[in-house]
Amino acid sequence: MKILIVEDELSLLDSMLTYFTEVGNICESASTYLAASEKINLYSYDCILLDLGLPDGEGLNLLKELKKLKKNDGVLIISARHSLDDKLSGLDLGADDYLVKPFHLSELKARVAAIVRRKKFDGNNVITFNEISVDITKMETSVKGQIITLTKKEYDLLIYFLSNKGKVVTKNAIAEHLWGDEMDISDDFDFIYTHIKNLRKKIIEAGASDYLQSVYGIGYKFGNV
């Protein structure tokens, strides 16, 4: 997929670029409004990661430009402001999602993947990884063509891992993804452990290899061993 990252904080931009750069991805970046505007005029992207607070212009105006150009690029707004109004006006202007700083790169990637999937939707919305395939529209998971039943949380977890193949995903990131704000009630991650254990068991029992690795108690990695 082709991604444009618009972010004025260079070290953050650098991290995002590193995280997204992998086989099959083309990542470009812009750190000013002008550079970003130039790029969206010239090229098309599967997804644009847009920081609202740019030094030389309001990020929301880029959305207006996109609309004027009648482009169908997916847009994910990244903002330091946890503001309902910003979020609503961003989504009104055609953004696909809204993420508040600070965020986990894995969360960002999962959201971008979801946007790209939606945009590229051609009636056949299936994520496949070796013998595992997930039909997003039907919310069905199958291993070697055989459908397995997952709970909502296990399903979300699997999609999250699939979007972050080969990356170490921290427990904090998973917790935030699955529970959001309620999670500050309990800081221990036993819940995650239970769900991961169940997911892993179901997949292995259906005949797939064990792709989940625990990484020194800090998180998990899903991918070819």
Next chain:
Amino acid sequence: MKLADRYNRVNLITALIVLLITGIIYYVVIHFIFTEKLDRDLTVEEDEIKQYVATYQKLPLPASFLDQQVQYKLLNRDDKESRFFKNTTYYNSKEKESEPGRSLITTLVQGNNLYEVTITKSRLEADDLVQIILLITLGVTCLLLLSLILINRFVLKRLWMPFYAILEQMKAFNLVKMSEIKLNSTDVDEFKELNTSAVQMALRVRQDYKELKNFTDNASHEMMTPLAVINSKLDTLLQAGPITERQGVLMEDIYNAINRLTKLNQSLLLLTKIENNLISDVQLVDFREVITEKCRQFQEILKKENLSLNINLKPCEIEMSRYLADILLNNLLGNAVKYNHTKGFITINLDNDFIEIINSGKNFSLTDQHFDRFFKSASSEGMGLGLAIIKQICTLYNFSVTYSFFQENHCFKVLFKN
């Protein structure tokens, strides 16, 4: 004691003392003047008698006039001559009663005889006059005093009206609600000055408060980007290659710290937003529905902590922000879970005008201080903002939140209608 009362009291006491002193002086002076006059009259009489004796070589008849009596008394040859005035009694033959009188007692030589002559005049008239004058003066002064008090009471009240108006406004002044102090119209310079000072002070306070809030807002926002950088760098570091277990633990600690800092920032921003009434999605919130949803969300945690949940829900719809209703319940329920013990219980009672959350927990009562920002008990793991947020939300919508502790149970009650 009110200013007017104090003023009245001082006024009254001073007036009374002055009145008393002037009354005494007045009485003494008038009395003195009348006695002088009587004495002069008596002297004239004495002169007449002496003239009569000189002309006719005999005493005039001891006569009794309307208000004057003359008496003679033969003295011994050896007695000394004397002359003095004296207060005596005067027998009024017409009225047949004794009256206060003034006498001149003098001696007179007629031929070889020495006579003592007593000329007595009635003092009654003079005394009456003094009394009347005194009474009139007293009456007038009392009337004056009375009218002064009345004027003070009613006029002062009217005069002080602008003052009380300003006072009322200052009492009602609420920084959080950004209320204003209006300029009252008054002709009195002092009140004008007070008014403008109050208005200016309110303006300055509001300005300062606004700046402080803006500072919190900006500081919190500015912190989010560096936090995002740290977080992303950690995420990147984690991908960079094999890490040791020790490094993993260290990184987890950093993640947790970032998490806490983020939550803290978000809570502070939320507080500022509620204070500024910047949350606008006000709608009719069906609390029954929200609570049912929340209970579903909390199910896993409840199960893990072995907590039993009792819910009694009655229909309850409240006009407020859906977002804040969610946060309110999240915090209330979150606290009930967090400060509970295993195998404890949580009871949620929802009625059409209140919600009550009772939970078992540690055996100590909370104080009002727990509603302050950053106040937390020694055993608390939170940031100390949860209750502050609850309180702020309740303040915004004029709900009242009360806490009670009985039989080791904590109970939070939010009354929606006051």
